[in-house]
Amino acid sequence: MVFLIILVAIVALLILAYNRLVSLRNQVDNSWRQIDVQLKRRHDLIPNLVEAVKGYMQFERDTLTQVVEARAKAVSAPDQASRMAAESQITTGLGKLLAVMENYPQLKADENVLKLQEELTTTENQIAYARQAYNDVVLDLNTRIQTFPTNLIASNFGFKPAEYFKGAPEEQAVPKVDLSMTAPRA
Amino acid sequence: MAASNFRGLEATNRRETVLLVLAFMLLLGALGLGLDVAANDVAIVNGQLVGFPVLTIAALVFAGVQSMVSYYSGASLVLLSVHARELTPDTPKHQMVLDVINEMATAARMPVPKPYIMDDPSPNAFATGRDPAHSVICVTQGLVDQMDREELQGVIGHEMSHVADYDIRTMMMIAVMVGGIAMLSDFVYRWMFFGGFGARGRSGNDRDNQTAALITVAVIILAALAPIFSQLLAMAVSRQREYLADASSVEFTRNPRALLRALEHIAKVESPLKQGTAGTGHLFIVNPREGLRADDEGFFANLFSTHPPLSKRIARLQALLGASGASILDASSQANT
Numbered sequence: 261m262v263f264l265i266i267l268v269a270i271v272a273l274l275i276l277a278y279n280r281l282v283s284l285r286n287q288v289d290n291s292w293r294q295i296d297v298q299l300k301r302r303h304d305l306i307p308n309l310v311e312a313v314k315g316y317m318q319f320e321r322d323t324l325t326q327v328v329e330a331r332a333k334a335v336s337a338p339d340q341a342s343r344m345a346a347e348s349q350i351t352t353g354l355g356k357l358l359a360v361m362e363n364y365p366q367l368k369a370d371e372n373v374l375k376l377q378e379e380l381t382t383t384e385n386q387i388a389y390a391r392q393a394y395n396d397v398v399l400d401l402n403t404r405i406q407t408f409p410t411n412l413i414a415s416n417f418g419f420k421p422a423e424y425f426k427g428a429p430e431e432q433a434v435p436k437v438d439l440s441m442t443a444p445r446a
Numbered sequence: 447m448a449a450s451n452f453r454g455l456e457a458t459n460r461r462e463t464v465l466l467v468l469a470f471m472l473l474l475g476a477l478g479l480g481l482d483v484a485a486n487d488v489a490i491v492n493g494q495l496v497g498f499p500v501l502t503i504a505a506l507v508f509a510g511v512q513s514m515v516s517y518y519s520g521a522s523l524v525l526l527s528v529h530a531r532e533l534t535p536d537t538p539k540h541q542m543v544l545d546v547i548n549e550m551a552t553a554a555r556m557p558v559p560k561p562y563i564m565d566d567p568s569p570n571a572f573a574t575g576r577d578p579a580h581s582v583i584c585v586t587q588g589l590v591d592q593m594d595r596e597e598l599q600g601v602i603g604h605e606m607s608h609v610a611d612y613d614i615r616t617m618m619m620i621a622v623m624v625g626g627i628a629m630l631s632d633f634v635y636r637w638m639f640f641g642g643f644g645a646r647g648r649s650g651n652d653r654d655n656q657t658a659a660l661i662t663v664a665v666i667i668l669a670a671l672a673p674i675f676s677q678l679l680a681m682a683v684s685r686q687r688e689y690l691a692d693a694s695s696v697e698f699t700r701n702p703r704a705l706l707r708a709l710e711h712i713a714k715v716e717s718p719l720k721q722g723t724a725g726t727g728h729l730f731i732v733n734p735r736e737g738l739r740a741d742d743e744g745f746f747a748n749l750f751s752t753h754p755p756l757s758k759r760i761a762r763l764q765a766l767l768g769a770s771g772a773s774i775l776d777a778s779s780q781a782n783t
Binding site: 392 | 538541542545549555595
């Protein structure tokens with residue numbers, strides 16, 4: 261009798277641990293898709309922003325083309341690695357663009373530009389937070405896969421550790437983009 | 447920044463919170479039993495406690511029903527009482543607040559809370575709701591007007607962690623428990639004075655009567671002190687949770703500066719909330735009435751406040767930032783003045 265109870269308890273624990281692993285693996289997939297959603301949103305915003313500001317920013321043609329070209333590369337990238345490289349170029353380019361936009365007071369009077377600026381800022385933040393969330397879930401999953409006793413279940417049912425999202429080196433230092441609409445405090 | 451720093455803070459806060467909640471339950475149980483002794487349905491016969499504690503159970507059932515009601519309609523009642531309305535993207539700054547709420551929901555891996563706003567010039571915010579899927583974040587117009595994007599992230603991150611940790615539910619339940627204990631103790635007090643002393647037939651000998659009399663005195667003292675104790679405990683639980691939410695806000699933004707700047711900003715503002723907030727004060731990021739006196743550090747001020755002194759919260763955040771961070775902030779706060 262006691263033996264039976266112990267057996268049932270062990271099976272129940274195994275089922276719980278297995279379900280937890282499946283749930284975490286799904287969360288990893290879902291978090292990855294969240295990053296994707298935001299990257300696509302950024303792709304959609306870039307042409308609008310460039311269209312809206314190019315009239316004002318005659319002298320920043322290089323910055324503008326850099327962003328547009330990186331976007332084109334990301335959209336047509338043949339594989340994940342080159343796509344992510346292009347995405348990080350966009351991040352760098354946009355950071356620069358948003359920073360130099362500060363030098364054009366006329367832009368601050370353009371409601372459309374301000375709206376796009378806010379949309380892009382929040383998208384950039386969403387991308388950063390989505391990556392952070394993704395890495396948090398990956399940490400959870402990998403810890404479970406590697407620690408006893410879940411590691412036994414993981415290896416038997418083919419759970420593989422997920423890969424962390426690593427930004428490109430120049431991306432590690434996130435450019436500080438403060439587009440607050442309040443006047444700078446003097 | 448080392449991840450272990452704020453994770454450690456979180457663990458300590460959680461442990462202390464559990465202990466405080468347990469103490470709270472003990473207090474409620476003792477009072478209920480005292481009521482039973484006073485009503486004589488539980489008596490001492492030859493040194494043994496006999497009888498069925500029917501009033502204790504009745505009191506607990508009543509508290510349970512009350513909790514269910516507030517569980518399902520607590521959030522809308524709170525929003526109603528502070529005259530909040532839904533936040534819409536009608537101005538660029540409101541759009542920014544909505545965006546920041548979305549961002550922090552992503553960082554916290556939580557559903558997006560319903561955004562609300564109250565017309566009040568004092569910068570403040572609170573979160574409520576029964577679980578993350580039914581959560582609400584409410585900001586004041588003052589917060590929207592005065593905070594920049596970074597400061598908003600710190601404040602919304604703090605509220606988002608109240609949502610993620612189910613603080614919003616626990617604080618609602620504790621509020622109900624405090625109310626219940628106050629009622630129960632009032633009831634016990636009246637009973638002891640106007641009815642409880644008369645009937646004491648079941649006790650067998652003088653020694654039992656003596657013990658019963660002692661218990662009666664103890665219950666009267668407990669009944670008198672329980673509301674104060676329970677209030678103290680509720681406040682302590684709330685204070686722990688404020689530290690924890692500060693820590694989690696940093697975990698979400700990965701930027702201690704954000705909340706640090708926001709709290710320093712709030713500490714300088716001198717306009718209290720206009721809406722009545724006697725029952726909802728503990729929900730806000732800084733207590734609507736106490737927040738202004740940021741440096742109330744007296745023993746009693748500390749015991750009875752729902753929030754830790756702002757200066758202590760700021761000091762803890764500065765510790766997370768490290769020495770270098772503190773100097774950055776000194777520079778920026780000089781620039782602000």
